[in-house]
Amino acid sequence: MTPDNLPSAAPSIARLVQELNRLPGIGPKSAQRLAYHIIRLPAEEAYALAEAVTAVKRNTVLCGQCQNLAEATPCAICADQRRNRSIICVVEEPMDVLALERTRSFRGLYHVLHGVISPINGIGPDQLKLRELLSRLSVPEVTELVVATNPTLEGEATAMYIRRHLSRDDLRVTRLARGLPVGGSLEYTDETTLSRAFQGRQDL
Amino acid sequence: MAPPRTYRCEGLTLRKAAIGEADLVVTVFTAEQGKLRAVAKGARRSTSKLVGHLEPLTLTRLSMARGRELEIITQAQVVDSLPALKEDLPLMARGLYVAELLDGFGPEASPSPGLFRLAAAVLRALPGAADPETPLRYFEFHLLRLTGMLPELYQCVECGSEIAPGAHRFSVNLGGVLCPACSPAEALMRPLSLRAMKVLRLMHRGSLSETAALTLNPSLAAELKSILAPTVRYWLGKEIRSNSFLEQLQNERRPGTGAIRGQ
Ligand SMILES: [Zn+2]
Ligand SMILES: [Zn+2]
Numbered sequence: 001m002t003p004d005n006l007p008s009a010a011p012s013i014a015r016l017v018q019e020l021n022r023l024p025g026i027g028p029k030s031a032q033r034l035a036y037h038i039i040r041l042p043a044e045e046a047y048a049l050a051e052a053v054t055a056v057k058r059n060t061v062l063c064g065q066c067q068n069l070a071e072a073t074p075c076a077i078c079a080d081q082r083r084n085r086s087i088i089c090v091v092e093e094p095m096d097v098l099a100l101e102r103t104r105s106f107r108g109l110y111h112v113l114h115g116v117i118s119p120i121n122g123i124g125p126d127q128l129k130l131r132e133l134l135s136r137l138s139v140p141e142v143t144e145l146v147v148a149t150n151p152t153l154e155g156e157a158t159a160m161y162i163r164r165h166l167s168r169d170d171l172r173v174t175r176l177a178r179g180l181p182v183g184g185s186l187e188y189t190d191e192t193t194l195s196r197a198f199q200g201r202q203d204l
Numbered sequence: 205m206a207p208p209r210t211y212r213c214e215g216l217t218l219r220k221a222a223i224g225e226a227d228l229v230v231t232v233f234t235a236e237q238g239k240l241r242a243v244a245k246g247a248r249r250s251t252s253k254l255v256g257h258l259e260p261l262t263l264t265r266l267s268m269a270r271g272r273e274l275e276i277i278t279q280a281q282v283v284d285s286l287p288a289l290k291e292d293l294p295l296m297a298r299g300l301y302v303a304e305l306l307d308g309f310g311p312e313a314s315p316s317p318g319l320f321r322l323a324a325a326v327l328r329a330l331p332g333a334a335d336p337e338t339p340l341r342y343f344e345f346h347l348l349r350l351t352g353m354l355p356e357l358y359q360c361v362e363c364g365s366e367i368a369p370g371a372h373r374f375s376v377n378l379g380g381v382l383c384p385a386c387s388p389a390e391a392l393m394r395p396l397s398l399r400a401m402k403v404l405r406l407m408h409r410g411s412l413s414e415t416a417a418l419t420l421n422p423s424l425a426a427e428l429k430s431i432l433a434p435t436v437r438y439w440l441g442k443e444i445r446s447n448s449f450l451e452q453l454q455n456e457r458r459p460g461t462g463a464i465r466g467q
Contacts, residue, residue: 125452153260153296156296190257
């Protein structure tokens, strides 16, 4: 069943279904279920949802430095003087910053690319925040770049692209270690991960 | 007899896309069934036993179960992750070009052992080729052949007369060479040098390893590309997106520095 063949649905319902259907991971059936859930909500809850959507669009900006989604520019992390300004960690998406912040093991600054190079999907370097990254890296104060793109084909392509375009020889470039996931098992690990985990072994 | 509910096959992964909470939809090209799309449940979790076995440009052995719309991948085991292809950005871009063409041309749900073998061989030949562009041309040529659009190299596509050495032209949309006497109005034509004609004929009759060992001067390599790439694009009916990334990589390093590894 698709939103198009719901002849009996009122136009405003059909429109809500259509909008929800555009969200990632939401198929026509889920969209319909969500729409009818929203219709049955108490009015104030439904308005609160609509208000939250409006507010997030109105109040969210891209930080002019790290390009992360924020309520102000520079964002809270970039504005925090206790953070180490000599090291920048580049990630694919804003959610990756949250994941790394939860570890509390990195005290430098971030840079969010908003995607990865994916030639087959028509996403090239120009569609990412790469130029902004390269210009931040030209400042001598920055001494290390941590490349934290995902260990996928596109993440590796993006890492290699960054490596090729660095103009400074004195910049240390590191990549997050790739190894066995906690809770994983050797038996099911692919050969690339396994050989990299072996190369990256540490003293016990 | 109904087809079995589960089966095994070897495939080349072309692309993957996220679906739902933690699932992947993987496009795979197989010898037995051509191109197919299959769901890998939970494969985006880092502890999934499928993770790592389904990255694009990987030759992988799959266990599949027939699903209602898409097949379901129950097991995956890397056969060859093509590491040399993935350690160099221009090589990887060429691998993705092959994947995109397979994705565009690959027949769905029909056995394509020749095309599968061709793609695997070309991907393996790329890192060691004298010029990594040449295996791409070989791939384009034989992709056309295997999908029923073999470029005609011996007879004029308009009048059928034998082509004599001399001034040739190649028509992208008529699928082959034209004699000097024929100039159909609808033909998209490109000049074709004798040397380029010879390389095309070698590609037709020779092996991939013979082709990959050729060292072509830049103008001949460019001529071959200007004939085969537009022919493929014409039959595909759309732009090949990974080609623009590859060309961007090739152009940005040329000025000044001269030859760069992997160009
Ligand atoms: Zn910031
Ligand atoms: Zn003729």
